[in-house]
Amino acid sequence: MKPTDLIVTPMGVRFLNRRFPCTLGRSGIVDDKREGDGGTPMGAHRIVGMLYRPDRIARSGLPDWARPIRPGDLWSDDPNDFDYNQMVRAPYPHSHERLTRADRQYDLVLITDWNWEDPVPGLGSAIFIHTWRSPSHATAGCIGLARKDLLWIAKHLTPESRLIVR
Incomplete structure (x- = not known):
């Protein structure tokens, strides 16, 4: 592991010798990820x-x-769609997440490569690092951070940075 890796620990995310509180998926950390399992x-x-x-x-x-x-940017979460786990544009006939949300959770999004480059249908989609709803509110599977912490991390990422979840 490198200091530029974001490492999920029981105490939060460790990055560049700092710790940041975070939220995880409602089902915790899983080693057999499936679409919709939380x-x-x-x-x-x-x-x-x-x-x-x-x-x-x-x-x-x-x-x-x-x-x-941009307005109209979406993320496909339909395992039966050719563009599953990819960014797509509206209008879009398949199941998706809107990236221009009314809340602030997707104001800044770090996209992970979970099931991304060559997605396997049903293995899970949209595993992001984004702003949390609150420090006690679980995500649907993403990593949630306070807005100020996410901004700080985003400004200090390197092309080699990874998210390590164990």
Whole structure:
């Protein structure tokens, strides 16, 4: 493990010799992830993308590989869809998550490579690192962080950074 890895521990996420409180999926950490199970998948996951809401977060300070979330951006969570676990655009006939949410959870999103590059239907989708709803509210399988902590982490990520969940 490298200091630039985000390591999930019982005390939160460790990154660059700091600890940040986090929330996990409602089913905890799982080693047999399935779509809709509420589990956070165990393993070492690359950070393959960063999305942000330009109407809510300033571009300055974010890495140059961060991409804006546009109206109509969605994430497919339909295991029967060819574009399962990929970003897609509205209108979209299959099951999906809207990336332009009314709440602030997806104002900044780090995309992991969980079941992403060559997705297996039903193995789980949209495993992100995003802003938590509250420190005591579990996610649907993602890692949730306080907004200020997520912004700090995003500004200090390197291309080699990984999310380690064990």
